[in-house]
Amino acid sequence: MKLNERSVAHYATCDSPADHAGFLRKRVERHHHHAHHHGTSYQRRWFVLKGNLLFYFEERESREPVGLVVLEGCTVELCEAAEEFAFAIRFDDAGARAYVLVADGQAAMEAWVKALSRASFDYMRLVVRELEKQLEEACKSLAACRKSPRRSSSSGRKRHLSNPALLPLPEKPAILENGYSTWGSGGGIPSGAACPDRDGGHAKPPPLPPRWRSAAGSTTGSPVPGLSLAMPESPVSPEMACFSKLHSWYGQEIAALRREWQERQKRGHP
DSSP: OOOOHHHHHHHHHSSSOOSEEEEEEEEEEEEOSSSOEEEOOOEEEEEEEETTEEEEESSTTOSSOSEEEEOSSEEEEEOOOSSSSEEEEEESSTTOEEEEEEOSSHHHHHHHHHHHHTOSHHHHHHHHHHHHHHHHHHHHHHHHHHHSOOHHHHHHHHHHHHOGGGSOOOOOOOOEETTEEOOSSSSSSOTTOOOBOTTSSBOOOOOOOHHHHHHHHOSSOOSSTTOOSOOSSOTTSGGGOSHHHHHHHHHHHHHHHHHHHHHHHHHTOO
């Protein structure tokens, strides 16, 4: 494989983030056709991993790398060596170099082995295939869920509609009568109907004002001049249990007082 040395050197020292970096001791093994091999002494180098390219420099501050390892078609494995925390990068091709590397500690060795094992495109290809498989299974499960009827929700809606107590109340604007909301025509309790209380009976109307009590209990005179005691219906009757009729019934006194005041104004008496 041909590489442009200038482009590779620029990529090694540019500001792009490195996947892993640190000092390692390096030794190169050269395999021959026979079973034996020979190697060189260890050299301490600064290693930088970017993608599937492993660069090594003489020093951390060096501007150009002194070597490059392309991490394709290789395996990263622990190896038996006299030095502790040693691992090797071995290639499948016969006669290829093997790089024996030694880390400064157990944690550093495990981090390097993990990073180098995941650097190749072969590994990334396996990861992408597995993710595609998971995505396909998730799409199938989602499609099956959309096709299957929602029995629980539909049955719950049927039970809700069959129970009148769970039905929402009609949203209608309240009817104002003399500044008060009434229970007349519209939503809620119909006009003229009795108002049921919690016990299932009829709600009792509020007690009579003192002036009306005296008027209801006396037959000799009226407490209000010009106001007749003959009322069309009693507020304690079932027909007067709703607020709108009670409001109109008690308002008769105010209407009588207003008519008396208007007559006095016409006669010129304040």
